[in-house]
Amino acid sequence: MKKKILRVLGILGGIIILLVVLGACGGYWFITKSQAQASGALQLSGLDHAVTIVRDANGAPHVYADTAHDLFMGQGYAHAQDRLWQMEFNRHVGHAQLAELFGEDLVDEDTFLRTLGVARAAQRDLENISPQTLAYLEAYAQGVNGYIAAHQDNLPLEFTLISHKPAEWSPLDTLVWAKVMAYDLGGNYDQELLRAALQKELGADALKLLMPPYPASGPFIIPEEVKKFPPAVIAPSRMTNQIDLGAPKFSKLIALNQMFGVLDEGTGSNNWVVDGTKTTTGKPLLANDPHLGIQMPSVWYMNALHCNAISDACPFSVAGFTFPGVPGVVLGHNDRIAWGVTNTGPDVQDLYIEKINPANPNQYEYMGKWEDMELRDEVIHVKGAPDVKLQVKVTRHGPIMTDVFEGVTEPLALQWTATREVSHLIDAVVQLNAARDWDEFRAALKSWDVPSQNFVYADVDGNIGYQAPGNIPIRAQGDGAAPAPGWTGEYEWTGYIPYDALPMVFNPSSHYIVTANNQVAPDSYPYLLTTDWAAPYRAMRIEELVRAKDKLTPDDFATIQADVYSIPLVKLQSFIKPLAFDELLPRRAMDYASAWDGRMARDAQGATILEVTYNMLVQEIFSKRMSAETYKMYQADGNITRQAIDLLLDQPQNEWWDDPTTPARETRDERLKVAYQKGVDWLAKLYGDAPAEWKWGRLHTATFEHPFGAIKPLDRLLNVGPLSTDGHGFTITNAGYRIVDDAYKQRTVSSMRHIFDLTDWDAVRWIHTTGQSGQVWSPHYSDLTEKWRDAKYVILPFTRAAVERAQASVLTLNP
Numbered sequence: 129m130k131k132k133i134l135r136v137l138g139i140l141g142g143i144i145i146l147l148v149v150l151g152a153c154g155g156y157w158f159i160t161k162s163q164a165q166a167s168g169a170l171q172l173s174g175l176d177h178a179v180t181i182v183r184d185a186n187g188a189p190h191v192y193a194d195t196a197h198d199l200f201m202g203q204g205y206a207h208a209q210d211r212l213w214q215m216e217f218n219r220h221v222g223h224a225q226l227a228e229l230f231g232e233d234l235v236d237e238d239t240f241l242r243t244l245g246v247a248r249a250a251q252r253d254l255e256n257i258s259p260q261t262l263a264y265l266e267a268y269a270q271g272v273n274g275y276i277a278a279h280q281d282n283l284p285l286e287f288t289l290i291s292h293k294p295a296e297w298s299p300l301d302t303l304v305w306a307k308v309m310a311y312d313l314g315g316n317y318d319q320e321l322l323r324a325a326l327q328k329e330l331g332a333d334a335l336k337l338l339m340p341p342y343p344a345s346g347p348f349i350i351p352e353e354v355k356k357f358p359p360a361v362i363a364p365s366r367m368t369n370q371i372d373l374g375a376p377k378f379s380k381l382i383a384l385n386q387m388f389g390v391l392d393e394g395t396g397s398n399n400w401v402v403d404g405t406k407t408t409t410g411k412p413l414l415a416n417d418p419h420l421g422i423q424m425p426s427v428w429y430m431n432a433l434h435c436n437a438i439s440d441a442c443p444f445s446v447a448g449f450t451f452p453g454v455p456g457v458v459l460g461h462n463d464r465i466a467w468g469v470t471n472t473g474p475d476v477q478d479l480y481i482e483k484i485n486p487a488n489p490n491q492y493e494y495m496g497k498w499e500d501m502e503l504r505d506e507v508i509h510v511k512g513a514p515d516v517k518l519q520v521k522v523t524r525h526g527p528i529m530t531d532v533f534e535g536v537t538e539p540l541a542l543q544w545t546a547t548r549e550v551s552h553l554i555d556a557v558v559q560l561n562a563a564r565d566w567d568e569f570r571a572a573l574k575s576w577d578v579p580s581q582n583f584v585y586a587d588v589d590g591n592i593g594y595q596a597p598g599n600i601p602i603r604a605q606g607d608g609a610a611p612a613p614g615w616t617g618e619y620e621w622t623g624y625i626p627y628d629a630l631p632m633v634f635n636p637s638s639h640y641i642v643t644a645n646n647q648v649a650p651d652s653y654p655y656l657l658t659t660d661w662a663a664p665y666r667a668m669r670i671e672e673l674v675r676a677k678d679k680l681t682p683d684d685f686a687t688i689q690a691d692v693y694s695i696p697l698v699k700l701q702s703f704i705k706p707l708a709f710d711e712l713l714p715r716r717a718m719d720y721a722s723a724w725d726g727r728m729a730r731d732a733q734g735a736t737i738l739e740v741t742y743n744m745l746v747q748e749i750f751s752k753r754m755s756a757e758t759y760k761m762y763q764a765d766g767n768i769t770r771q772a773i774d775l776l777l778d779q780p781q782n783e784w785w786d787d788p789t790t791p792a793r794e795t796r797d798e799r800l801k802v803a804y805q806k807g808v809d810w811l812a813k814l815y816g817d818a819p820a821e822w823k824w825g826r827l828h829t830a831t832f833e834h835p836f837g838a839i840k841p842l843d844r845l846l847n848v849g850p851l852s853t854d855g856h857g858f859t860i861t862n863a864g865y866r867i868v869d870d871a872y873k874q875r876t877v878s879s880m881r882h883i884f885d886l887t888d889w890d891a892v893r894w895i896h897t898t899g900q901s902g903q904v905w906s907p908h909y910s911d912l913t914e915k916w917r918d919a920k921y922v923i924l925p926f927t928r929a930a931v932e933r934a935q936a937s938v939l940t941l942n943p
Contacts (some may be wrong), residue, residue, distance in 0.1 A: 204271025732826025
């Protein structure tokens with residue numbers, strides 16, 4: 129998408145750079161004139177009383193107000209001050225209006241989201257939202273609009289680059305972005321398409337290796353020794369019938385999903401909590417670091433919201449990470465409780481193959497009768513080109529997606545909880561911010577319907593807990609792992625798992641809870657959550673480190689968050705070390721590979737050699753047995769390839785070790801030698817014949833690329849990086865990448881890190897990837913980036929006295 133945006137910028141980008149180069153003072157003024165006023169006083173129409181915004185040295189605003197209305201107005205104003213372009217871009221994604229900004233090259237992206245029905249679903253949510261939450265959304269929008277109205281002549285640089293003025297913000301704009309995040313975090317329809325393609329090409333038996341089930345040995349978030357579950361309500365049955373969907377063009381699907389960070393290796397999150405029996409303080413410690421796609425600016429914005437006097441009408445004193453464009457705090461703490469999330473990853477999307485009436489293309493069969501489709505007419509406005517008209521056909525299962533799944537010949541309808549049901553997600557955020565204890569916390573999460581998340585909890589009374597909320601479907605038949613017949617009525621959703629039956633544990637006997645997108649509970653759990661869990665490696669390593677000490681400190685938690693030990697690559701190392709080579713270069717490289725300590729450190733040569741060997745092995749083993757398009761999709765999902773190689777290493781006689789393109793039957797060690805040799809040759813071609821120069825951080829780098837950063841020389845102005853980085857997609861410090869044109873550029877990041885010591889709210893540690901401001905040349909545009917890379921933290925004060933000691937500026941908003 130960035131390359132498409134590139135084509136619309138050209139001349140204006142050159143003008144801006146010319147201003148900077150030829151007239152340093154004028155250029156600097158032009159670019160920085162829109163930066164936030166952080167001190168003094170301003171008038172903001174619509175306030176009931178004055179609002180105070182105290183910014184600390186890291187640019188985090190602490191908003192103080194007398195009423196909830198004013199509090200959220202102040203938050204909206206602060207968000208707009210620092211992140212207005214990001215908010216504008218995000219709402220155009222959610223409304224599927226990118227072509228309005230960037231022209232016809234973005235019609236495909238808009239078509240996909242219009243077909244999916246994201247904005248329509250958000251409109252339905254708005255019509256069913258609680259009056260109180262709607263009032264908060266409207267107050268937030270007032271704050272944003274107050275900023276927009278006062279800054280029409282000094283908007284952020286990006287608006288000038290594309291000659292665009294923002295419309296007023298509305299509550300719907302908030303809700304559409306919430307839907308986009310739900311898509312980012314909640315689905316498996318692409319896995320269904322991949323399964324169908326693999327089964328067609330290689331047979332059902334191959335799926336056991338290629339998309340392996342989660343290990344029966346765990347680890348599980350709620351193991352059996354912590355909680356026993358009643359017998360299964362419905363035993364899921366896996367579909368084994370042959371499915372021929374045509375020849376899906378996975379390249380297009382991969383490209384579309386890049387916009388959301390879907391499929392990137394290691395996408396997920398970590399969180400864990402321990403109770404006071406395992407800490408030096410006697411109170412709980414809680415840590416969280418969500419893993420999302422790399423971007424500029426950060427997806428997160430640190431923010432504190434304080435009612436000057438807590439009451440039922442103004443119950444908020446809360447601090448933590450927020451989404452620009454969304455009121456409230458998503459991840460954080462108040463004066464009583466702290467919480468963090470990882471993605472549960474339940475299967476909340478199913479594809480249905482529909483039978484179309486040959487006499488009427490607007491009808492489909494259901495249980496022996498023809499039913500009329502709902503026809504939705506959409507108009508995509510295109511900058512500099514005629515409108516594009518689109519008709520979306522919708523069955524009882526959802527929109528027909530076949531036209532946007534290029535190469536698919538069967539009509540596929542997508543059923544997804546986020547578009548099927550009314551969502552009350554923002555209601556849940558508001559209630560969560562005001563929750564005082566475990567019962568109120570769980571009551572708030574009852575409204576958290578999509579996306580389902582692994583919430584860990586701690587409170588000042590010493591309690592810890594875990595809750596997985598969300599609408600997770602119960603199926604009459606099947607496990608949702610592959611497209612199902614839509615005409616029989618046999619694979620329908622019959623309801624959702626009852627809230628009180630969703631996975632939950634309070635004060636577990638283990639005294640800790642660890643979640644890293646791993647399987648929530650053993651197969652004895654009575655409901656199907658999904659068949660597609662993240663690889664267990666991060667969870668294994670976190671549990672190992674949590675158990676390693678009797679008493680843990682906040683510094684120990686920081687050390688765990690910074691850990692870059694790779695369990696799967698250490699296993700591969702054990703199979704590579706015994707291999708013998710005659711030539712000098714592979715022997716010299718083997719010295720580094722054998723001596724490697726298992727850490728994906730940026731200065732480690734062994735990490736580079738073994739990781740490149742792994743990728744060569746994936747290509748050697750799998751590309752020769754799959755079609756090119758299917759292999760692209762399979763290889764893009766590092767989660768399943770990593771587990772498949774892990775299984776194969778323990779099966780030296782498995783037929784997959786044989787090279788089908790040769791008459792001989794190759795062994796495991798022969799294929800490992802080929803992969804290792806190819807990796808060494810590739811690195812030598814790239815960096816020369818001195819393995820000492822093959823450091824991981826030289827190959828593996830992170831660049832925080834602005835949507836406009838693909839154009840030169842705007843890249844030097846807007847992008848941050850490249851930075852050498854530690855880790856990969858299966859270390860606790862998540863630094864996943866996707867091999868594209870042989871590049872190892874980091875695509876997944878620990879998007880923020882958060883550590884709570886429940887004895888001291890003024891000592892909360894935090895960091896995110898870039899800086900608080902999205903405005904280039906702001907001192908807070910990228911001031912956090914190197915600290916983030918080096919796994920360092922800054923402190924967020926919470927009490928009024930601590931905030932005043934830490935204040936760098938004070939802005940008063942007057943009615």
